[in-house]
Amino acid sequence: MSYDTEHVRNAADPPGIITGIPTFAELLDNAALAGLYTTIRQSSTATGPELVKTSDVSKKTVYDYLHKLERAGLIRKTGDDGGTARYVAEGFELTVTVRETAVTITPELIEVIAHRNDYPPIERVLNERGITTFALVYDLVKAHSEGDVTIRQIADLTDLAPGTTYDLVDALYSVLSLGDDESSPTTYTPADFDAEGNDLLVEMDDE
Template identity: 70%
Template sequence: MVSSFVTLYKMSYDTEHVRNSGDTPGMITGIPTFTELLENPSLAALYTSIKRSESTTGPELIEAMNVSKKTVYDYLHKLEQAGLVSKVAEEAGTAVYTAEEFELTLTVREAEVSITPELIEVIAHKDEYPAIERVLEDHGIVTFALAHDLVKEHSEGDVTIRQIASLTDLSPGIAYDLVEALYSILDLGDSESAPTTYTPGDFDEDDGDLLEELTDK
């Protein structure tokens, strides 16, 4: 899977979260908390909860989260140490936290992947949507980030689900399930919209134009 997907990136894709980076790096050094955000949906959910509420306290998070009190405070400490949340005030002796914006760029093989709060919000739901976990586990963060961006293009009518599947090396079924999941999580489209399916002709006629749009000339 990895080798065939790297071939796609040699065509220099440029989407919101995935770009061709040119030279292959010798080593990737990450920050442990950022890595855990990609792997631990509970930690991702806690960060997302703080970000969505703009400011919150430990007791409020304990009420909102499905984890123990100790885990909430362990996560808060971890996120604060990493600079992802900050204490901004105190209310009756209780710390008030706010989430910091961030963009972390990772270089994976020949692709640059931007990790943003929006991606973390989706990852926070991976236990609820098997397609998210399957794409992350079987294909990795590069494929997931590219699929995320293509799903947003799908919501604007720019690509079909079959094109998403082909461009990411996902099966059409997994691509459809991922589109459904992201439509729900990110509230894409209007209240009556749903992911549209495809016919064989969709991909055959439009694939060349799509590749030209996503390829640096």
């Protein structure tokens, strides 16, 4: 059986149980929780003891987070290792639309948010401008790494100050390991911003 309704879409299987919407929201604010989910996802599988060794939080907190993530359906047990549960991360895509603006939360975005305590520009923009602006910058930074937009255009589209934009682009380049090869675009400092070149906003209006 397959179905496609206004609120629920599924190719064939019975719908899964989604009970942890608050946990999805917490991933955006709690770097440690986001980091634990990301570690499991990047490691393919992980056990509680392995995560305790690599985590900056207490053993109790690690197991509390594992329970929370499992209840939310973000991780699941995939067998055991000598009697110790082994976990695997589940992929997800959560789209929220407010006032005709849609923002999609993905594991890749959570991976960056897990570094919010390590990079002040990430923390500042998330706190001051919210997830929508941050997610937009994330997408535009990937476009910047392909040479499709400039930092000035990112600042124009997000309404961020040039200095803040440069700092955030620099932080995301580090987190995403962009710009490591000779073909990557140059990341300019705020002093290099000028009005030369094509304006992305004008191009979008012309389309």
